Amino acid sequence: MTYPLLEAVKVAKDLGSGAAKVAALKGVSLTLNGGELTLLMGPSGSGKTTLLSILGCMLTPTAGTVRVCGHSTTGADPEDLALLRREHIGFVFQSFHLFPTLSAADNVRLALDVRGERSGSAKAKSREALARVGLPHKIKAFPGELSGGEQQRVAIARAIVGNPSIVLADEPTAALDGENGQAVMKILAGIAREQGRAVLIVTHDPRLLPFADRVVHIEDGRIVREECRGAKLQ
Amino acid sequence: MPLVFTLAFRNLFHDRLRFIATVIGIVFSIVLVTVQMGLYLGFGRTVTTMIDHASADLWIMPQGTKCFEDPSLLDMRERYRALAVNGVAEAIPVVIGFADWRMPSGATTPVFVIGSDLRAGGLQPWNVVEGQIEALSTPRAVAVDRSYFDRLGISGIGATAEIRQQLVRVAVVTNGIRSFTTTPFVFMDIDRARAHTGVPSGKATFLLVRLSPNTDKAAVRRQLLSNISDVEVLTPAEFRERSRTFWLFSTGAGAALFAGALLGVIVGTVIVAQTLYSSTKEHLTEFATLRAIGSSRRYIYAVIVCQALLNAIIGFSIAAIIGETIVQLTAATALPIVITQGLMIGLFLLTVVMCIGSAMAAIVQVTRIDPAIVFSR
Known part of the structure; x- marks a missing residue:
């Protein structure tokens, strides 16, 4: 069973102002379902990152509505949006964005710390999340001591440690070699299918297609095609 | 953490x-x-060292006195008016003033003379390290601080110099009585202080008032102000504050x-x-x-x-x-x-x-x- 966790309806976004104003998104509607891994693909400048920012509650749309786990982002101020991100969304970034001065365990724990979870259980949850991504032995390692693949797995652990319903990943395999990219994708697919989360991955990489339940193609600020690939959707 | x-x-x-x-x-x-x-x-x-070390319950001074170093003068008749007030046990005159200290070599340096009635002990040198306070009663005796020996061209007890062409002899040495103006303090008997600073014998700079036990200080102060004209009567705390305010803010x-x-x-x-x-x-x-x-x-x-x-x-x-x-x-x-x-x-x-x-x-x-x-x- 799939169920909608994130819904964007007729979302438009204008960037810049005056003569420099650009319509980055032109009425995009998209639903992310729990238990489903969705790929968002499109050429550079097609609006992928803008859409990801809006779905991730980092930007508010110029028009249209976004609902995250039933909560509308319309009229929300930056602190309300931060709360939605904190409670419902985990992020995985292309350049990992780990804190170089913190250990792997502390990097993961940070996602709980910002939610106010500071008890001993936060440490246990961080270790558990690192174990889930196959890094139980790297708890004390600093990002500089980890390979790119390991760093991305720490970033995934950070994204899931707070048990979010939605995971948004921006080019998570772009900085990795093929083998590490496949390993990271297996973890993200597992997060979607085994834990019932909605996972959206922005990518250019066609090698990720086998992991997708659904592929959404975006061009020039519009969704031009959607493919259902996963067994769950058929 | x-x-x-x-x-x-x-x-x-x-x-x-x-x-x-x-x-x-x-x-x-x-x-x-x-x-x-x-x-x-x-x-x-x-700037309040002298006020801190004076033994007084109240200070009587000429109207408008800005600080301890202000050399305005009171008439000694005011002393008897003060003593007439009920509750006043003593009114000890103090004379201060600048003078030139002439060394045996002939060189001179300014000094700040402080004279008080040695028997009453109103404002005497403290931290005495050589000699006895009583020695200041002997003719020409003065007390100086040892930190000023070089400045005064002396080497210790028995050294002599001149103030206003009158011989003085070091009879007492103190330690740590230093002036913020860098002008050395020279303590002596009040009569010699008058002679060395040119203050007439019927005048004094301050009167240090000591009260009888269990006396109402405020009442005595009111009575002093009504008995004596053109003076101010301050508690040590008030005089300290006035001196401090003058040196810190007026200057x-x-x-x-x-x-x-x-x-x-x-x-x-x-x-x-x-x-x-x-x-x-x-x-x-x-x-x-x-x-x-x-x-x-x-x-x-x-x-x-x-x-x-x-x-x-x-x-x-x-x-x-x-x-x-x-x-x-x-x-x-x-x-x-x-x-x-x-x-x-x-x-x-x-x-x-x-x-x-x-x-x-x-x-x-x-x-x-x-x-x-x-x-x-």
Whole structure:
């Protein structure tokens, strides 16, 4: 069973102002379902990152509505949006964005710390999340001591440690070699299918297609095609 | 350990050079403020040394007297009017004035003469290290401080010199009675003081009033003011405050000290603000990541304020050690730097306020942060 966790309806976004104003998104509607891994693909400048920012509650749309786990982002101020991100969304970034001065365990724990979870259980949850991504032995390692693949797995652990319903990943395999990219994708697919989360991955990489339940193609600020690939959707 | 503290601590120590520059800035600033405020306190104490060591319940002085060193004169008839007031046990005259001290070599130096009735003991030298106070009753006897031996061209007890062409002989030596004006104090019997300063025999600078036991000081003061015209009657605390106010504020000395302290605060604030701002700018992507993963602004402010507090604690601790060393080094000088417990607490609070105030620029920068930049970096 799939169920909608994130819904964007007729979302438009204008960037810049005056003569420099650009319509980055032109009425995009998209639903992310729990238990489903969705790929968002499109050429550079097609609006992928803008859409990801809006779905991730980092930007508010110029028009249209976004609902995250039933909560509308319309009229929300930056602190309300931060709360939605904190409670419902985990992020995985292309350049990992780990804190170089913190250990792997502390990097993961940070996602709980910002939610106010500071008890001993936060440490246990961080270790558990690192174990889930196959890094139980790297708890004390600093990002500089980890390979790119390991760093991305720490970033995934950070994204899931707070048990979010939605995971948004921006080019998570772009900085990795093929083998590490496949390993990271297996973890993200597992997060979607085994834990019932909605996972959206922005990518250019066609090698990720086998992991997708659904592929959404975006061009020039519009969704031009959607493919259902996963067994769950058929 | 809370992660906010860990992050702040690691951010701070990540760039050691910048951290050292920040701490030097804070230390420089706080030491400067410490020295200025310590001088202010030291000066405030030094200018009231004579009042502190006088044995008086009330001071009678000519109207408009600004400080202890003000040489205005009272008529000695006022002494008898004072003694006539019920509750006044003694009214001891004191004479002060500047004079020239001529050394055996013929060179001269100005001195500040203090004369009082030695039998009554109104204002006598203290910290006597050589000779006896009683020796000041002998002809030509004076007391000087040993820190002024070179200045006065003498070597100790028995040395002679001239004041107003009259021979004086050192009979008592003290230790640590130093003048903030750097003019040496010379204690002597009141009659000789009059002769050496040109004060007529029927005049005095102050009358030190001692009250009988269980006397109402306020009532005596009112009675003195009604009995004696053109004088002021002050308690030692009031006279101290008046002298301090005159020297610190009427002369501009206090303003100069405060201006120096203010300069220190400004320099410190600018240095800490600049380094915190550049540190925040360098870690902007990290702060954007924190924001992206859902941290509140308050959480990020806590990291920055924590960095500022760490700067404050480390910088203040070093400044306090340097300040204490300066206090030790200046203890025996004419103008010692005084650091009280209250001043230390005030300086610590000032350091904290300065560092947190400096964090404002960094906080404003973080307030404008766009979490979406994490997708483009």
